[in-house]
Amino acid sequence: MIQIEHLHKSFGDLDVLEDVSLNIHEGETLAIIGHSGSGKSVLMKHIVGLLSPDKGRVLVDDVDICSVPYERLREVRKHFGVLFQGGALFDSMTSEENVAFPLEYFSSRSPAEIKARVAECLELVRMPDVGPKKPAELSGGMRKRVALARAIALEPKYILYDEPTSGLDPQTSNTIDELIQQLAEEMNVTSVVVTHDMHSVFNIADRAAFLYGKNLHWVGPINAIHDRADPVLDSFVTASEYHVGTHPTASSPS
Amino acid sequence: MTDRLLAPLHAIGTYFILMGRAFASVREVRTYWSNFITQMVRIGVESIPIVALAAAFTGAVLTVQTAYQLQTSFVPNTIIGSIVVPSMMLELAAVITAFILAGRVGARIAAELGTMRVSEQIDALEVMGLNSISFLILPRVLAGVVMFPALYIFACLIGIGGGLGIAEAAGLLSTTEFIEGARQFYQPFDPYFGLIKSITFGFIITSIACYKGYYTKGGAEGVGQSTTEAAVQSCVFVLLADLALAVLLL
Numbered sequence: 001m002i003q004i005e006h007l008h009k010s011f012g013d014l015d016v017l018e019d020v021s022l023n024i025h026e027g028e029t030l031a032i033i034g035h036s037g038s039g040k041s042v043l044m045k046h047i048v049g050l051l052s053p054d055k056g057r058v059l060v061d062d063v064d065i066c067s068v069p070y071e072r073l074r075e076v077r078k079h080f081g082v083l084f085q086g087g088a089l090f091d092s093m094t095s096e097e098n099v100a101f102p103l104e105y106f107s108s109r110s111p112a113e114i115k116a117r118v119a120e121c122l123e124l125v126r127m128p129d130v131g132p133k134k135p136a137e138l139s140g141g142m143r144k145r146v147a148l149a150r151a152i153a154l155e156p157k158y159i160l161y162d163e164p165t166s167g168l169d170p171q172t173s174n175t176i177d178e179l180i181q182q183l184a185e186e187m188n189v190t191s192v193v194v195t196h197d198m199h200s201v202f203n204i205a206d207r208a209a210f211l212y213g214k215n216l217h218w219v220g221p222i223n224a225i226h227d228r229a230d231p232v233l234d235s236f237v238t239a240s241e242y243h244v245g246t247h248p249t250a251s252s253p254s
Numbered sequence: 255m256t257d258r259l260l261a262p263l264h265a266i267g268t269y270f271i272l273m274g275r276a277f278a279s280v281r282e283v284r285t286y287w288s289n290f291i292t293q294m295v296r297i298g299v300e301s302i303p304i305v306a307l308a309a310a311f312t313g314a315v316l317t318v319q320t321a322y323q324l325q326t327s328f329v330p331n332t333i334i335g336s337i338v339v340p341s342m343m344l345e346l347a348a349v350i351t352a353f354i355l356a357g358r359v360g361a362r363i364a365a366e367l368g369t370m371r372v373s374e375q376i377d378a379l380e381v382m383g384l385n386s387i388s389f390l391i392l393p394r395v396l397a398g399v400v401m402f403p404a405l406y407i408f409a410c411l412i413g414i415g416g417g418l419g420i421a422e423a424a425g426l427l428s429t430t431e432f433i434e435g436a437r438q439f440y441q442p443f444d445p446y447f448g449l450i451k452s453i454t455f456g457f458i459i460t461s462i463a464c465y466k467g468y469y470t471k472g473g474a475e476g477v478g479q480s481t482t483e484a485a486v487q488s489c490v491f492v493l494l495a496d497l498a499l500a501v502l503l504l
């Protein structure tokens with residue numbers, strides 16, 4: 001379980017997050033939603049200790065990762081797989097080498113077992129044939145899927161997705177959504193998805209946390225998002241639904 | 255205003271903390287060993303052609319110009335060897351190599367790490383549980399400290415060879431005279447001084463480049479800025495270190 005308690009973060013004079021508290025339960029898929037610049041990615045980076053809060057703390061399985069020594073933090077991080085916005089694949093390596101990288105450093109598998117696991121992960125993300133290709137030879141969606149294969153190589157307990165569908169066409173976005181759902185079910189992982197793509201949110205999330213004006217404005221089950229009497233959340237969700245064409249009136253021009 | 259005044263102090267502090275963390279992780283050999291070998295090849299072996307070219311021409315030009323300056327005096331020809339060889343050993347082989355490598359190696363390291371930073375590859379290493387500093391910085395700095403002296407020795411040999419070759423080819427003085435002159439005023443400390451310099455320069459260039467690259471901010475513009483700053487600041491600190499070592503050790 002991940003617990004975020006009274007987290008504050010600012011960069012210079014710019015306050016990004018103020019008093020944000022949030023619990024992420026085992027096995028669920030939580031979507032962190034909000035406008036661009038609302039602090040979603042900043043919040044996600046706190047969850048893996050890439051940023052330190054000015055105030056507050058983040059507990060991962062009861063370990064306060066904001067105050068533990070670096071060596072202990074590294075141990076905690078091994079429970080995470082992270083899909084970065086641009087994939088963050090290592091340019092100098094092929095897709096296979098990228099997926100094999102964490103296995104070579106953090107598993108006791110033999111080279112043959114690593115090779116088999118790499119093939120399995122690439123198969124899981126439906127990219128069995130891209131092994132010898134370097135990231136520069138792949139499209140944006142392919143890079144994200146290879147990055148996802150790398151993120152799941154060590155069978156993490158938590159997977160964090162930073163804008164997994166941004167910059168992708170609708171069909172590829174749907175494929176990524178399906179993969180997120182598939183991994184959540186097959187590997188029973190806890191997933192945190194940072195996104196402003198409401199279409200994705202409705203496809204994959206169990207709960208949503210809406211960041212607005214530096215605060216956590218709303219948290220709740222995804223099926224309760226339409227039962228709101230909240231103009232700010234309503235405005236965000238409706239605008240997103242119109243944008244992706246899922247709102248009932250989106251296809252009927254006035 | 256205060257922030258701008260404190261910025262250099264903050265940069266110096268961050269640099270020393272980064273180097274401290276890099277060397278504190280020296281025991282994690284397994285993490286960086288293969289990367290260390292790769293960096294030795296990139297920093298050292300791949301720099302051989304440009305260092306050879308620069309050293310050969312420097313040695314040759316120094317010999318021709320020394321001969322020109324001494325042509326009307328009554329000093330013996332052997333003095334040319336006495337000037338060229340210590341000049342290469344004490345100063346030129348180390349400094350010319352450092353300037354070339356500040357551009358070639360320093361800029362490359364800063365651009366590489368800067369790109370990794372802005373494309374979140376360094377974050378990716380960290381969240382896997384790897385110590386990105388021991389994985390990325392330590393091998394580069396150690397490779398610089400190991401390979402710069404090797405390149406210095408190589409530059410000395412090529413530079414002196416270049417001087418000797420042009421002296422013979424242009425009929426300025428014979429090989430025997432050149433070697434005799436070199437031996438006449440040879441100080442055993444000279445090559446050691448050059449080695450100390452090259453180790454220092456190797457550390458300065460690679461550590462500044464790593465610092466600039468690792469803390470790159472922004473996108474392509476940030477990478478460009480880090481790369482430029484790494485090359486320029488490396489050259490400035492090489493010159494300062496050159497003077498300090500000369501004052502302290504000679």
